[in-house]
Amino acid sequence: MPGWRRARPVGPDESSPLTEPEYVQRVRAMLVLGGVPWDQLDDGVQQVRLKLLEERAKPGQPEIREPMAWLTAVASRVAVDWHRARTRDAGLRARLAARWSRRPPVEHPEERRVLALAVANGLEGLSAVQRQVLTLRYYADLPVRDIAELLDVPEGTVKSRLHSAVAALRKQLRDLEVI
Numbered sequence: 001m002p003g004w005r006r007a008r009p010v011g012p013d014e015s016s017p018l019t020e021p022e023y024v025q026r027v028r029a030m031l032v033l034g035g036v037p038w039d040q041l042d043d044g045v046q047q048v049r050l051k052l053l054e055e056r057a058k059p060g061q062p063e064i065r066e067p068m069a070w071l072t073a074v075a076s077r078v079a080v081d082w083h084r085a086r087t088r089d090a091g092l093r094a095r096l097a098a099r100w101s102r103r104p105p106v107e108h109p110e111e112r113r114v115l116a117l118a119v120a121n122g123l124e125g126l127s128a129v130q131r132q133v134l135t136l137r138y139y140a141d142l143p144v145r146d147i148a149e150l151l152d153v154p155e156g157t158v159k160s161r162l163h164s165a166v167a168a169l170r171k172q173l174r175d176l177e178v179i
Contacts, residue, residue, distance in 0.1 A: 026068060027075045034079020047078045092150060096140050115178060122172040130165035137162055 024045060031044040051074050055061060064070045123131050136147045144162070148155040 030075035118178040133161045
């Protein structure tokens, strides 16, 4: 196409538009306008920065001619993605609450209470993704297929996340000498 130049390799010392304050301010403004909370703006800027790096890493991609326009469009899509994830999580919480409300309370011996508290503390030490799949699988008792559908990821990804989460939780419990 006329007017398009081929992308050149990005060197380690080459500046990125997201290192310049005016670009960062524009991205933050777009995220705020998109409804992203103040405490998550830095994460949003990092997501835009990652998308910029991914775009530049594609072989044969033309150079971004208007970085400000490109960053503005990507920041607005990041804000939309944030809202979609929040909506999905809210619906998930409601379904979990409904599922738990149908279960009768069960009395457990002291030993199981100690283990339950240790597991709850261990869950806090896991990443949000690991906590999410463990909660859905073992607390909500959802099959892998349903979890994959809820999170909009492949079943293999759910299995992989479950495996790493269980291993990390097991290590924490062994370190505490609970198991």
